[in-house]
Amino acid sequence: MTDQAWPWAAGAATGIGSLPGTDIAEAQRVVLGELPALPHLPELPDRGPGADLIGRSAGLLIELPVELYAARWRVAPRPGKDLRRARDLMERDLDQLAEQAEEYAGPLKIQAAGPFTLAASVELPIGGRMLRDSGAVRDLAGSLAEGLRGHVEAVARRVPRASVLLQLDEPSLPAVLAGRVPTESGFGTYRAVDSEVARAVLRGVIEAAGVPTVVHCCAPDVPLELIRSTGAAGVALDLSLVTDLDPLGETIDAGLGLLAGAAPTTPPAGRAPTSAQVADRVRGLWDRLGFPRRQLAEQVVVTPACGLAGATPAYVRAVLAACRDAGRRLAED
Incomplete structure (x- = not known):
């Protein structure tokens, strides 16, 4: 499994898609700046x-x-x-x-x-x-x-x-x-x-x-x-909605990548989660699934739970940075 070629670098993080606002130039600057390993083309539904x-x-x-x-x-x-x-x-x-x-x-x-x-x-x-x-x-x-x-x-x-x-x-x-x-x-x-x-x-x-x-x-x-x-290379989902681990474990075992939605789309307690909290959430799920830690950073991409169109610009930057740094933490395990 560890010699599989993934379409992303180990320890990568990305966004799901939507961001707030109407300025596409600014949205792209944020994404390219905060998610250098796997940027995405942002969507701005506010337009x-x-x-x-x-x-x-x-x-x-x-x-x-x-x-x-x-x-x-x-x-x-x-x-x-x-x-x-x-x-x-x-x-x-x-x-x-x-x-x-x-x-x-x-x-x-x-x-x-x-x-x-x-x-x-x-x-x-x-x-x-x-x-x-x-x-x-x-x-x-x-x-x-x-x-x-x-x-x-x-x-x-x-x-x-x-x-x-x-x-x-x-x-x-x-x-x-x-x-x-x-x-x-x-x-x-x-x-x-x-x-x-x-x-x-x-x-x-x-x-x-x-x-x-x-x-x-x-x-x-x-x-x-x-x-x-x-024939999909991976699946992206909100970790908070996963109730049965067996199908997810079978999917990972079958060689699909996981875009793990590990950070909430709006601040649950008025502030963004830390990168350590996001990394712990992903690591905890992986350990419960029983896969070796060396696979984790290669097979998993850290993401917010879903799109961020309803978030504030400040929260967007904070949560994307938390996901990015969580990916790096997982790569250093």
């Missing part, structure tokens, strides 16, 4: 529609235009101003990344919503989520796969010395598999997606992206067995 996870990711879709309708994203008959805005914001972010990270060499993480979270959020023109139509889900997954491949290439062109790591955000995946996604009326739910279908769809998207991919799910009941059979 409005098209900067949110769903709109930003839907902007990557190929030949499947979307628009805002009653504050929700839906499939559109043709590209319009909402889609242009989402794509313009992404283009601005990538241009800024090229400027800020011009000299950066190393792994660089980008994020996008996965196919099932998109299908559970984007509506069909006739009403209802795309999730209701299995053919629409297949079309969406194919469009996303093609869009992600292009997005990865665009990032690689802008930061040519970086190696791209993709994070697929799938917070809705457990609800999709369990048939818990509510219909618009709120009186019913959509039919559960079969796990074999979900496995095949996710595998297709991951293979198309062509780079190491981590599946992130900050919900309870993360389907770890399914994720580890999709």
Whole structure:
């Protein structure tokens, strides 16, 4: 296990994605400064529609235009101003990344919503989520796969010395598999997606992206067995939601990396945790799982529990620094 090549350096730390504010240049400076071993392309949902996870990711879709309708994203008959805005914001972010990270060499993480979270959020023109139509889900997954491949290439062109790591955000995946996604009326739910279908769809998207991919799910009941059979390089989750250690242990034993969400997204007692507290949390979990300490810093990346869009700028800096220094502590064990 210890001779496995991970797509990050030992002792790395990173963010999950979202940050507060509307200044992308400042957000990228913070990330590049605080997370030098594994920076990520920050998302700023405070900028409005098209900067949110769903709109930003839907902007990557190929030949499947979307628009805002009653504050929700839906499939559109043709590209319009909402889609242009989402794509313009992404283009601005990538241009800024090229400027800020011009000299950066190393792994660089980008994020996008996965196919099932998109299908559970984007509506069909006739009403209802795309999730209701299995053919629409297949079309969406194919469009996303093609869009992600292009997005990865665009990032690689802008930061040519970086190696791209993709994070697929799938917070809705457990609800999709369990048939818990509510219909618009709120009186019913959509039919559960079969796990074999979900496995095949996710595998297709991951293979198309062509780079190491981590599946992130900050919900309870993360389907770890399914994720580890999709070709993913790792899984990202909130450690506070882990109640059963056996599936996580099996996932790590199978050779997947763990992005361990070990620091709260908002200060629990008015201040950020220390790097020692974050490191102890990760170390304690690892020891309970029974794996040798020498694997820990290589296989695990320290992260906040989820996105930080709701945090203050001061807390963001403090918690990212705590994660960074916790990773270094683990590498020194």
